[in-house]
Amino acid sequence: MPETAVDKSRKLLLVLDEYVARLPRDRKFTLGDRLLERGLDIIEEIVAAFYSPRQEKSRFLKRANINLEVIRQIARCLLENKTHDIRKHEHLNRAIDDLGTSVGGWLKSLGAPASDA
Numbered sequence: 001m002p003e004t005a006v007d008k009s010r011k012l013l014l015v016l017d018e019y020v021a022r023l024p025r026d027r028k029f030t031l032g033d034r035l036l037e038r039g040l041d042i043i044e045e046i047v048a049a050f051y052s053p054r055q056e057k058s059r060f061l062k063r064a065n066i067n068l069e070v071i072r073q074i075a076r077c078l079l080e081n082k083t084h085d086i087r088k089h090e091h092l093n094r095a096i097d098d099l100g101t102s103v104g105g106w107l108k109s110l111g112a113p114a115s116d117a
Contacts, residue, residue, distance in 0.1 A: 005106060008099040009046045009064075013039040015095040016071070019088060027083055031074055038067045038074075042099070049106070058112035061103050068100050 003011075016039040020032035042064050049060035072093070079089045107113070 003102075005046050005099065005102040006043075006050060008095075008102050009039075009043045012095045012099050013043060015092055019075070019084070019092050022088065023078070023083060027078065031078060035071055035074055038071050042067045042071075046103070054110065058107055058110050061107050061110075062112070064103050065100065065107075068096055068103070072096055 013036075016035050020028060020035055023032045045060045045064035045067065049057045049064070052060060075084075075089060075092050075096075078084050079086070
């Protein structure tokens, strides 16, 4: 059975939790908390889209896409500051890309452009 966007959002949250747990203390309670909050926001948006009428789904999915991009940008900042090594960054990016592909496909199936927030 293929993974759903809900499954992938939970997987992303677990990857984020592992990523944040390894951050230095001075980053863990600032940027780390923001990453986890965005991860939880994504789960909320995906679940809301799942249970919403068809005409309302794209609104939630577009917000999930925005949150994915914010996570991507924060992680990139942490990598550039040498807070994490490239392997941890790539692992997180794979989870982000995997969920982003699912959300984009879901948006496409609804006839909504993924980039139009």
